[in-house]
Amino acid sequence: MYHLPVLKNRRTLLERAEKFISDIYFTDCNLRGRLYGDSCPLESLACFLTPKRITFAEASKQIFDPCKVGDTFGPTWWTCWFKVTLKIPESWRGKAVHLLWESDGEAMVWRDEQPVQGLTKEGEKMSYILSECLQDEEPHSLTLYVEMACNGLFGAGQGSQIAPPDPNRKFSVQKAELVVFNGDVRELLTDFEMLVDIVKELGEEEQRGYQALFTVNEMVNLCDPSDPSSFAKVHSLAGTFFNQRNGESQHTVHAMGHCHIDSAWLWPYEETIRKCGRSWVTVIRLMEKNPEFVFTCSQAQQFQWVKSWYPGLFSSIQHYVKKGQFIPVGGTWVEMDGNLPSGESMVRQFLEGQRFFNKEFGRYCKEFWLPDTFGYSAQLPQIMQGCGISNFLTQKLSWNLVNTFPHNTFFWEGLDGSTVLTHFPPGNSYEMKGKVEDLVKTLKNNKDKGRANHSAALFGFGDGGGGPTQLMLDRLRLVQDTNGLPKVQMSTPDELFTRLQADSALLCTWTGELFLELHNGTYTTQAQIKRGNRQCETLLHDIEIASSLALYRNNTFPYPAEKLQELWRLLLLNQFHDVIPGSCIEMVVKDALKYYEDIRSGGAALLRDACEALVAKGSSMAVFNSLPWERLEVVQIQEGAEKSGLALVRASSIGVSPVKDTPPVTPVSVTVQADGTVVMENGLLKTAINRDGTLASLCLISANRESISDGCLGNQFVMFDDVPLYWDAWDVMDYHLQTRKPVAEVVQPVHVVSPGGLRGSVSFTLRISDKSTITQEIIMDAMCPYIKFSTEVQWAESHKFLKVEFPVRVRSPNATYEIQFGHLQRPTHRNTSWDWAKFEVWGHKWADLSEHNFGVSLLNDCKYGYSVHKDTMTLSLLRAPKAPDATADIGIHHFTYAIMPHTRSFQEASVIQCAYNLNFPLRLIQCSPDTVPWSAFSVTSQAVVLETIKQAEDRGGVLVVRLYESHGSSVTATLRTALPVREAWVCDLLEKQDPNQPVPVTSEGITLDFNPFQIVSLLLIM
């Protein structure tokens, strides 16, 4: 049946077929040129511009001025609303009619006051279907509205994608017309394209590729683009090829539509709302036509936005969720960063997310979905399991710069031993296009061949939204079971994971964190966002505890559940994986900082109300301690108090204590030496501070042990050149370490600020450059086992990295870093590539370097970037990237870190407690003079931290308390409480009571057993 191939020339046959469907060459005579038939201009086009993102109701009331195709609109971030009137010619009866719209701004079509179709050139969506087959009774004259944003799919970057947005860009409409769409040509084009791609992807090694080549060549022979009657034969020839099936053993690709929408990145939060609208309404249109189409969609926040901005669309989504096509996934409020949020924040991501999904869609997600985040905490498996999730999908580790991650499908074992079944789609993408290349890559890249015979392929434009297209669906449908390619089925994450789980006997296990060997600058970039996150996490922690206690100290106190939820949701939103890492544009930074201000101001009022309910009013002072241990600390009390406003206060565990100045066992002494250096001593520590603020010595008195390495200086500020290869805000590269320069120029040498007694302190100023300075106060408090470095930096650098170093007299192959609900070790050497790739790592409130019976800890109150190499502990302070925010980190910064030498292990030395103390200041309250100390909760074991106390969701009279084992030990601990607890039950992290796990409440308290790093949540019924 084939025409005889004349020559044995693969290349000419292949290129011949390519040209036959080219949209550049020979469109006058090839098949592509026939995709559209007649066209017809619009009846009229008119528009109005607005700087705001407004509702349809508001927009439709405006006055529209005439405009034409080719006109430009702007500036960037404005919106242009178009009124489109059109008339379909009678003669197009029986034909498919599209409105073709080509603009470089993302657009949404509105019809009958409803959003009906997203139009995004970069997302290959440029037509709105007016009729599939025009009938006489259909409306021929219509008025539509098109809402065009003056930004593209990736914002408005100048030149490079991640360049800061150009504020003055203009956006044009290049095409707006009616056309006849030839569906039969589209169908054939897809046949041709898939065959051509099979020839190319299978290469010259595989005979199947040649079968595709001769098939597609014969199709060109048979196809006359000008004669549609020739198409059927051509299509059937393609069908013969595509229907030649695979054997039973072939790998199965589970195709899932997806649309990764960054909740803010190169565009602000507000634009994301419209991106969701545009992308998801398009998905609904596709579902109407393709009943097999499955679409996975994450981030409860985005659903919440669509619910309030596009209620009609949200109802359609609910309908398709019920049908099992629109699949909410992930279980979290947003796709958050996987490193920086605290343990409690991570729990709240799931709590808010899962509760939302259950309320709106009647289902909890079964999989955690985080394809695009810069590393994954070793505590995530336990947190997932605690939230009803045992499957995890990501792919970002394929971005590792140094080492190739060895698995695609495996069990991930977390810090406490919890495991989750984990899948990295082998195609290494969350935005495939349903092309042959995607399928072949999925098959070839799979690192678990023979162990896992199923993989996911997520298809649809992403990052800036867009999502799947009809063409992607057509491609996948064509090759469901075509010999030579993997089998393809439209699938849900649940179906995929069920298949993987059923056949998991040979899967490997990866233990510990999933560290991304890239984007390690994101632990430091945008320091104000990091600080906002830490401070607001702390504030919400304190409000919840104070409010929970207030319920039982004052029976008229209303627990501010709704307001707290609102503040938590703002905090969780800012933990999105391009906001808290600092990889967003300036507009987003401003929004994020405003949200932190909202949390701070709203939170301050809530905390004040709760604290006032804890004590009787009066003119005396008390402190509120939100931490589950007693504290003895120097506190700055209000003006008018004695002794320069300081007092040494003993504060009871989780409770209130009157301020009664306790005289210190040993007061702080401050001595200025003849050479200008200063010696400070508090009976625990003795330090010698040079004129430039470096520490010449730091001695742990009880052990008579010097902490600073021989011949070295502690508190040494150092600058590095910080020019990455591309991802400016994201990446710090290994080679920056070769550019180390100490900050040495003294502007103002060390001088005494606090003379000793309760507090000794000195201050100094260093010059970094003619634009930047550091001013620091080094503070030693009576009875305090660490020295605080309260720092202000005026920062106006470009592509520089500021760090502070402490070379310490400790030798150990590993350093320890605090993470969510625990800690882990990372190497201090560079033996293997896996070791040296961790030249810059993240930690939370502390890092420690210990040998047997001695160590040094470096604490901080808002930093996340660390490194420990050999004996040098380094805290990363400030960066200065220029993209995507040219102003990143320019300005004044405040932060505090602390150094703490100790004997024994860091666990026994209470480093964990000290780092909490540094981050959770005692809060002052006005009270009556007869206030007595009161403690609501305490825990008998130092290993167990009572992290959270809150009112249970939707359950007045019930508190949730969350504790975790922090030492990495198996212990039994008793939770003691002064509150009237009647019953206690174990619950999961979603606060679901475990009916099989009541916990006895005795006069001693509630006794619990813990495994290393175990998180335990209890419901306390009053």
Ligand SMILES: [Zn+2]
């Ligand atoms: Zn993303």
